Amino acid sequence: MQKMELLSHKTEPVGDESLEKWKLVGSGGFGRVYKVRHKDWGFDMAIKILHDGVCSHLPHSSPLMPKEKALYEEANHMEKASCEFVLRLYGIYQGPSKQHGIVMEFMERGSVQSLLNYLSAPPPWPLAFRxxxxxxxxxxxxxxxxxxxxxxxxxxxxxNDDLNAKLADFGLSRVSNSALNSNREATGQIGGSYKYMPPEAFEASYQPVRSFDIYSYGILLWSIVTGKEPYQAADYNLVALRIPLGDRPSCEEVDQMKAEGLKELVDLMQRCWDNMPSKRPTIKECLEVTENVLSKHKKGIHDAVYQVLTRLVELESPTSNQHSDTSVAFNCLQTPEQSESNDIVDHVRFTQTERSSIQDSVNVSTKVMSDTAKAKFVDDMRAKLIQNVSEVMAIAEELGDMVHGETYSVIEAKETSQDKMRVLYQNTFRPGGLKVKAAFYDALKKHQPTLVERLGRISSW
Structure with a gap:
């Protein structure tokens, strides 16, 4: 096995003696992410720790287990790519029981995904373009x-606190094939979320190059300007079948939106997701378009960020009914006062139909339910939940330690949402009982509020 290159002297090992105030903020197939405070440095950090940390302080010549090798590769990539727009690396965690982890910058405001989830709409145009x-x-x-x-x-x-974006999760990063000599073998396996994968990546023999990222960027742009997940109801098999045939997210709704520079951005996203990798622009060409579009909205950025952050602070206050944990995601548009709701809804460009849907979701979210009632809902709606829940992985991640690491891996390996939900019911809900079912209900309400509202009308509670 290839030996792992050590990190530079700038990234010192971080041990338990330097850390306090541990708080679990996320969990997945790879392991767990914690928010911690460094005693000497005086600020919070994030630490990603593998589920099975089995190596101790290894000498340079020692081989690493596969997961640990991936973790060190991720750290090396983060260090090499360190800049204002990439998550900062602080070092390697070396803890008890031979645990290793990555010590990273902690981002208070979650992710673009959490922003879109809680707004249930695109951000204000200046923020979207930024x-x-x-x-x-x-x-x-x-x-x-x-x-x-x-x-x-x-x-x-x-x-971050000001809603500036930084790239994270380099677990699947690879040295670009286009930067390798022709006589060197390409490294790595195909990874990433299938809804953001280019058509050529569904071929078994595909070796990723930079145009993979360009395609993903195009789909990401669509998600930002629409506030939606692409192909929401489609499973892996359907996406793998249709994407190589030329299917892409619909731009019909986007074409109805009015914003200076939006047409140029839509043209860019469509060029990015071209079926032919050679026809996709380089990221430098993308940069020229986005810089030009953003220049038309710079005066509005401060107001857009202020308005969104004001709403977030409002909903994170003790008087809000919505539980807040900004280390994982931030909460907004869940329990707004009616007089203020119309302002924010107008600002983020809802249609009248969407407004009504949001208000219905708000009414559901403010209904007080006991854990027993939530668990009964999950039991009564078993068949319908298996059939309709699409955000299974996001919900499983939110359940954290309630989903065993092995179960998470089994769920992740399933190709359809229905199969993923069946595993959750069999391996997590059944042994976990009321507490797990109630937590699932809360996570489902956050990720798919419309589904909860619709099923709530026909449930027996």
Missing amino acids: LAHQVALGMNFLHKNNLMHHDLKPSNVLL
């Missing part, structure tokens, strides 16, 4: 350093 440009800046820096992200999607674009 996000598009900042992602392009981060990707350009990666490509200039002969790296590709290989898993670009809204949940891997994190947001």
Whole structure:
């Protein structure tokens, strides 16, 4: 096995003696992410720790287990790609029980995914265009350093206190094939979320190059300007079948929107997701478009960010009914006062139909339910939930330790949402009982409020 290159002297090991105030903020198939406070430095950080940390302080010549090798590769990529628009690396965590982890910058405002989830709409135009440009800046820096992200999607674009974007999760990063000599073998396996993968990536023999990231960026742009997930009801098999045939997210709704520079951005996203990799623009060409579009809205950025942050602070206050944990995601548009709701809805460009849907969701979210009632809902709606829940992985991540690491891996391996939900019911809900079902209900209400509202009308509680 290839030996792992050590990180530079700038990234010192971080041990338990330096850390306090541990708080679990996320969990997945790879392991867990914690928010911690460094005693000497005086600020919060994020630490990603593998589920099975099995190596101790390894000498340079020692081979690493596969997961640990991936973790060290991720850290090396983060260090190489360190810039204003990429998540900052602080060092390697070396803890008890031979645990290793990555110590990173902590982003208070979650991700673009959480922003879109809680707004249930696109951000105000100036903020949307800034996000598009900042992602392009981060990707350009990666490509200039002969790296590709290989898993670009809204949940891997994190947001700081001022809603500035930084690229994260380099677990699937690979050295770009286009930067390798022709006699060198390409590295890595195909990864990333299938809804953001280019058509050529569904071929078994595909070796990723930079145009993979360009395609993903195009789909990401669509998500930002529409506030939606692409192909929401489609499973892997359907996406793998239709994308190579030329299917893409619909731009019909976007074409009805009015904003200076939007037409140029739509043209860019469509060029990015071209079926032919050679016809896609370079990230530098993308950068030129996004910089030009953003220049038309610079005067509105301050107001747009202020309005969104004001709403977030409002909903994170103790008087809000919505529980807040900004380390994972931030909450907004869940329990607004009616007089203020219309202002924010107008600002983020809802249609009248969407307004009514949001208000219905608000009414559901403010209904007080006991854990027993939530669990009964999950039991009574078993068949319908298996059939209709599409955000299974996002919900499983939110359940954290309630979903065993092995179960999470099984869920992740399933191709359809229905199969993923069946595993959740069998391996997590059944043994976990009332507490887990209630937590699932809360997560479902956050990720798919319309589904909860619709099923709530016919449930027996």
